[in-house]
Amino acid sequence: MDKELEHSFVEQLEEHQNIVHKVCRLYTNNQEAHNDLFQEITIQLWKAFPKFRGDSKFSTWMYRVGLNTAITLYRKSKRRINTSDIEPVQFMIKAEPYDDTEEQQLKLLYQAVHQLNDIEKALVFLYLEDKDYREISETLGISEVNARVKMNRVKTKLKTILNP
Amino acid sequence: MDELELLKKDWQKDNANFPKLSYDDIYKMILKKSSSIVKWIFIISILEFVFWTVIAFAFKDSKSIKEFDSFHADYLIIPLTVLGYLVLGYFFYLFFRNYKRISVTDNAKNLMENILNTRRTVRHYVAFNLVYLVIATGVALFVQFDQNPDLITMSHKAAADGNLFVFYAKFILITAVFLVGAIAILLFFYWLIYGILLKRLNRNYKELKKLEV
Numbered sequence: 277m278d279k280e281l282e283h284s285f286v287e288q289l290e291e292h293q294n295i296v297h298k299v300c301r302l303y304t305n306n307q308e309a310h311n312d313l314f315q316e317i318t319i320q321l322w323k324a325f326p327k328f329r330g331d332s333k334f335s336t337w338m339y340r341v342g343l344n345t346a347i348t349l350y351r352k353s354k355r356r357i358n359t360s361d362i363e364p365v366q367f368m369i370k371a372e373p374y375d376d377t378e379e380q381q382l383k384l385l386y387q388a389v390h391q392l393n394d395i396e397k398a399l400v401f402l403y404l405e406d407k408d409y410r411e412i413s414e415t416l417g418i419s420e421v422n423a424r425v426k427m428n429r430v431k432t433k434l435k436t437i438l439n440p
Numbered sequence: 441m442d443e444l445e446l447l448k449k450d451w452q453k454d455n456a457n458f459p460k461l462s463y464d465d466i467y468k469m470i471l472k473k474s475s476s477i478v479k480w481i482f483i484i485s486i487l488e489f490v491f492w493t494v495i496a497f498a499f500k501d502s503k504s505i506k507e508f509d510s511f512h513a514d515y516l517i518i519p520l521t522v523l524g525y526l527v528l529g530y531f532f533y534l535f536f537r538n539y540k541r542i543s544v545t546d547n548a549k550n551l552m553e554n555i556l557n558t559r560r561t562v563r564h565y566v567a568f569n570l571v572y573l574v575i576a577t578g579v580a581l582f583v584q585f586d587q588n589p590d591l592i593t594m595s596h597k598a599a600a601d602g603n604l605f606v607f608y609a610k611f612i613l614i615t616a617v618f619l620v621g622a623i624a625i626l627l628f629f630y631w632l633i634y635g636i637l638l639k640r641l642n643r644n645y646k647e648l649k650k651l652e653v
């Protein structure tokens with residue numbers, strides 16, 4: 277394929293790679309799985325890139341392809357360890373050392389998010405990325421009202437997981 | 441503070457925490473092959489089309505079919521054959537049209553729907569083949585009983601011995617075993633496709649559909 281296209285793609289993805297990393301963090305529980313999903317999202321982005329017309333931002337376009345790959349196209353490889361028992365601690369960021377309570381709370385929050393189903397994770401992801409309900413509904417293909425309702429349910433579910 | 445707000449604050453300051461992949465790392469990734477379910481669905485669907493076409497050709501070349509051709513049954517065989525090819529062409533066209541509609545840049549629900557539609561086309565084609573197989577077997581049995589001189593002699597002998605029912609029952613039983621075998625192969629395909637490939641997709645699609653209610 278066109279070298280210029282390749283160059284332009286790789287350069288933009290290099291710059292915005294954290295979006296892909298964040299999707300991987302939500303949908304996987306270990307480094308190997310993370311790399312595997314990262315690889316698949318990159319391939320899907322690259323395959324779709326010739327049709328990327330630039331009428332939306334590269335990053336916005338990445339959210340859609342990244343989430344679609346994670347919740348629809350991605351096939352967990354067999355060599356993957358079943359990670360449901362492994363705590364996603366390795367993806368935790370260290371909170372400010374002086375605030376132990378907050379760090380603990382964040383740890384529990386990340387664990388709670390990992391217990392959500394794929395669609396709920398997608399909602400949380402877009403919410404954490406500060407996307408409005410219009411964009412969330414367009415990305416998932418549901419109405420704005422339903423996106424709001426579901427988001428509220430997810431918040432309640434998270435509360436229940438955190439305070440059983 | 442709302443739990444999610446706390447998480448959001450943390451999530452957004454987290455940018456520097458991931459391993460930073462270099463230009464070369466990413467370049468190497470785009471040269472690799474995808475292992476997405478769409479690729480697998482495409483391969484397995486094509487295999488299903490090939491499987492049924494090969495089955496049809498294998499039967500055509502078999503000794504019994506050549507013998508069958510000597511009977512006067514063209515009025516039944518030709519329409520059945522033409523119908524088989526027309527339907528194959530139609531389903532193949534539908535399959536590619538649906539496959540082309542799968543786009544990773546679509547919204548999640550449409551993407552899932554398009555993938556499921558592609559699968560549905562192949563499933564309908566396989567169901568058609570099953571019905572076709574039953575009809576064709578029925579026609580073949582009828583023509584055999586009607587025109588095969590050996591069978592006619594045997595049936596007359598069985599009738600004279602008072603065993604006509606057992607004679608017919610034996611043939612029908614053998615045919616039924618053959619059909620059950622074919623259905624078992626079909627079920628294997630479905631176990632393969634739905635059990636392994638589409639489990640996650642179906643689950644997520646149902647979850648999205650549930651939101652629409």
